[in-house]
Amino acid sequence: MNIGNVSEQSGLPAKTIRYYEDIGLVQPSRRENGYRDFAVQDLHKLAFLGRARSLGFGIEECRTLLSLYEDRERSSADVKAIAQSHLARVDQKIEELQALSATLRDLVVRCHGDDCPDCPIMDDLTPSDLAGTRKHPAGTTL
Amino acid sequence: MNIGNVSEQSGLPAKTIRYYEDIGLVQPSRRENGYRDFAVQDLHKLAFLGRARSLGFGIEECRTLLSLYEDRERSSADVKAIAQSHLARVDQKIEELQALSATLRDLVVRCHGDDCPDCPIMDDLTPSDLAGTRKHPAGTTL
DNA sequence: CCTTGACCTTCCAGTAGGTGGAAGGACTAT
DNA sequence: ATAGTCCTTCCACCTACTGGAAGGTCAAGG
Numbered sequence: 014m015n016i017g018n019v020s021e022q023s024g025l026p027a028k029t030i031r032y033y034e035d036i037g038l039v040q041p042s043r044r045e046n047g048y049r050d051f052a053v054q055d056l057h058k059l060a061f062l063g064r065a066r067s068l069g070f071g072i073e074e075c076r077t078l079l080s081l082y083e084d085r086e087r088s089s090a091d092v093k094a095i096a097q098s099h100l101a102r103v104d105q106k107i108e109e110l111q112a113l114s115a116t117l118r119d120l121v122v123r124c125h126g127d128d129c130p131d132c133p134i135m136d137d138l139t140p141s142d143l144a145g146t147r148k149h150p151a152g153t154t155l
Numbered sequence: 156m157n158i159g160n161v162s163e164q165s166g167l168p169a170k171t172i173r174y175y176e177d178i179g180l181v182q183p184s185r186r187e188n189g190y191r192d193f194a195v196q197d198l199h200k201l202a203f204l205g206r207a208r209s210l211g212f213g214i215e216e217c218r219t220l221l222s223l224y225e226d227r228e229r230s231s232a233d234v235k236a237i238a239q240s241h242l243a244r245v246d247q248k249i250e251e252l253q254a255l256s257a258t259l260r261d262l263v264v265r266c267h268g269d270d271c272p273d274c275p276i277m278d279d280l281t282p283s284d285l286a287g288t289r290k291h292p293a294g295t296t297l
Numbered sequence: 298c299c300t301t302g303a304c305c306t307t308c309c310a311g312t313a314g315g316t317g318g319a320a321g322g323a324c325t326a327t
Numbered sequence: 328a329t330a331g332t333c334c335t336t337c338c339a340c341c342t343a344c345t346g347g348a349a350g351g352t353c354a355a356g357g
Contacts, residue, residue, distance in 0.1 A: 015333075015334075016333090016334075017332095017333065017334080026315090027333095028315075028317085029316090031335095032314075032315060046323060046324085046334085046335095047323085047334075047336095048323080048333090048335080049335090056282075060282035061280050061281060061282055064279070064280050064282070065280050066314090068258065068259060068280075069255050069259075071313080072313075072314070078280065081277070082277060082280065082281070084272075087272045087277075088269065088270040089266050089268055089270075089271055089272065089274035089277070090268040090269055092266065092274045093263060093267075093274070093276065094268075096262060096263050096266070097263050099259065100256060100260060103252055103255055103256050103259065104256055106252055107249060107252045107253060107256060110252070111249060113211050114245045116210065117211075117238060117245060118242060121235060121239050124231050124235040125231055125235075126236075127230065127231060127232055128232065129230065129231055130226075130227060130229045130230065130231065131231060132231035132235070134231070134234045134235065135223070135229075135231070135234055137206070138203050138207050138210075138224065139224070140199050140203060157304075157305075158305075159303090159305080168344090168345080169305090170345060170346085171344065171345085173306095174343075174344060178343095188305085188352060188353085189306060189352085191306090213342080213343090214342075
């Protein structure tokens with residue numbers, strides 16, 4: 014199977030598929046003309062990778078998941094551990110962004126948004142006293 | 156003022172300050188020995204940038220904010236517009252991550268996490284029918 | 298005067314995960 | 328023969344830095 018075909022079937026851009034070969038996630042064989050020749054198993058791997066990436070797993074996690082995917086003796090505990098740690102990272106990121114959102118929302122609400130230069134957003138960004146008491150006490154920012 | 160001093164006062168690593176000079180966010184003068192010589196205004200700019208970056212504004216947004224910071228004739232509406240569009244992006248990202256979190260949480264909860272290879276997480280990742288009906292209908296993933 | 302150590306300089310490379318584009322070979326249809 | 332599409336490799340670019348090497352500068356101590 015040619016790369017264009019695999020790209021269409023897996024939903025991954027051909028560029029991405031070549032990149033995945035580059036970093037060793039798939040090893041398609043080559044025809045005499047130099048074209049990559051993908052087996053059905055390669056297609057499955059690539060679709061698997063596409064789904065795993067869409068769930069936000071990193072490339073190295075995908076590599077591990079892929080080896081578990083091909084391991085009939087795997088324990089689901091190994092898979093679950095990876096997913097759990099990924100989930101924890103996602104939730105951590107959500108919390109950070111929510112704190113950010115709250116700060117930004119407050120600033121935006123308080124800003125009149127008119128022709129005057131007075132602006133609470135700018136006031137927040139403006140350094141007031143670099144050596145003394147902080148405007149933003151420790152722990153406010155993430 | 157030397158870069159080490161500015162780094163300490165602004166809280167930004169010296170590397171980052173040099174980088175900001177590279178991309179034109181600050182233009183410190185040079186001494187005869189080649190050392191950068193930062194004015195107090197440069198220090199203020201850098202502290203401003205540090206705070207803006209900690210609020211998640213991108214470098215190009217920071218560049219615009221910095222020009223507004225130095226513009227006494229600015230209208231707060233311009234500042235607000237930038238903050239609002241940034242806030243919208245943050246909130247968009249939060250929604251994506253929340254959808255992701257929900258999916259992952261569901262998979263993690265349903266996975267026994269034992270020595271058996273049976274695993275709902277793997278089932279989700281495993282491509283079932285590449286040409287036919289999708290396991291994950293359009294719109295499920297972000 | 299010399300050395301040590303802290304500080305400064307530039308430049309190159311790498312991070313994550315690709316994406317865009319150029320230059321050129323291969324295949325298919327007319 | 329040629330046009331058009333597909334394939335190949337390679338190099339550069341994206342964000343926003345960060346690490347490290349090689350080397351110049353400065354202040355203090357012996």
